[in-house]
Amino acid sequence: MVRVKSRYLLLEVNVTDRSRLLLLDDRAVFRAVKATVARIHGDYGAALCSIRMSVKYLNALTGIVFLRFPKMCYKLLWSALPFITCIETQGQNIPCFLNCVHVGGTIRTCQKFLIRYHTQQLHRILPTCKDEEEKQEVREALLNCSVTRQNKEASEVEFDSEEDEEESFSEEDEEE
DSSP: OOOOOEEEEEEEEEESSGGGGGGOOHHHHHHHHHHHHHHHHHHHHHHHHHTTOEEEEEETTTTEEEEEEEGGGHHHHHHHGGGOOEEEETTEEEEEEEEEEEEESSHHHHHHHHHHHHHHHHHHHGGGOOSHHHHHHHHHHHHHHSOOHHHHHHHHHHHHHHHHHHHHHHHHHHHO
16 A cells, blocks of 8 residues: 655744734635635646645644645645735635745654744743743743643543543433
8 A cells, every 4th residue: 555645834824913813714724725826826736736735733823824735746835825915714804924834744743843943932032021020931931832741641631531521421312
């Protein structure tokens, strides 16, 4: 069996008004990228990129987007990104541009890069803090960026408890 190779693009959505990021959803980003590829590269580009392209992750608070698409067309998609000037969602146009931060072969490598990237951003913010309280908040945020074994175990415990809750709900439904 042959493995299907994909690429993951880590994008940062840059807007002038950060509150407008909350309006974004994954379908709007997908439509904007697909329309731009079709406009720039025509039917050929649209067909290549729409085969297995999807938005895997969107964080509206930070403006981070993970896009997955076939390996053979990542340069085609990447070349169309500078032409995205706005994203239409909920009847509003959000003026923005997409900054490609990282291209990876797996989503895990993109996640590791994202942790390093955010840590670097926080280190850059630390010298610009005005008072000691603000610096302490940034330091705490830096400590929260590190992935430790203890945090993984805590998240596994939460996941197990969610499964138990789902099982109890399904048992209650069967009794009714």
